[in-house]
Each structure stands twice: as C-alpha cells, then as structure tokens.
Amino acid sequence: xxxxxxxxxxxxxxxxxxxxxxxxxxxxxxxxxxxxxxxxxxxxxxxxxxxxxxxxxxxxxxxxxxxxxxxxxxxxxxxxxxxxx
Numbered sequence: 001x002x003x004x005x006x007x008x009x010x011x012x013x014x015x016x017x018x019x020x021x022x023x024x025x026x027x028x029x030x031x032x033x034x035x036x037x038x039x040x041x042x043x044x045x046x047x048x049x050x051x052x053x054x055x056x057x058x059x060x061x062x063x064x065x066x067x068x069x070x071x072x073x074x075x076x077x078x079x080x081x082x083x084x085x
Contacts, residue, residue, distance in 0.1 A: 003063045004075040010082040013055035018082035029070040034061045
C-alpha cells in the first residue's frame with residue numbers, strides 16, 4: 001500500500017466546493033482518504049469526504065494499492081487552497 005500524508009490548505013477544509021474539486025480529481029484512481037488515524041473512505045465520494053469533517057490544517061492520509069502518481073497529484077491538490085481556485 002502506497003501512502004501520502006498531507007496538511008489540508010483550503011481555508012474551509014474539505015467542505016462543499018473544495019470537496020467536490022478533490023473528489024472529482026480522485027474519480028477512477030482507487031485512492032482512499034482518512035483523517036488522522038481514522039478509517040479510510042473512497043476519495044471519489046464527495047459525501048464520504050465531507051462526512052470526515054476535515055478542517056483547514058488537518059492532516060490526512062491518502063492511500064492506494066495502485067498508481068503512486070495519483071497520490072502525488074491529489075496530495076498536491078490538498079496542499080493548495082482550493083477556496084482560492
């Protein structure tokens with residue numbers, strides 16, 4: 001299992017618009033996201049991502065058994081303020 005840990009940069013965390021941007025980018029990658037040491041959920045599900053209650057500055061872990069480049073691009077996305085996009 002490949003993993004990346006990243007601090008969420010979006011001012012509102014992963015709620016509404018930033019969660020939609022992230023989930024859309026995660027579609028088809030098989031990547032899972034977990035808040036802290038919590039249970040991982042499907043990163044392409046906007047509802048599951050929003051249900052994690054991820055706030056600005058929270059640390060999340062992205063994981064996959066697949067392509068590591070997907071982890072890198074999604075980690076870079078989370079490290080960006082998606083509210084400003």
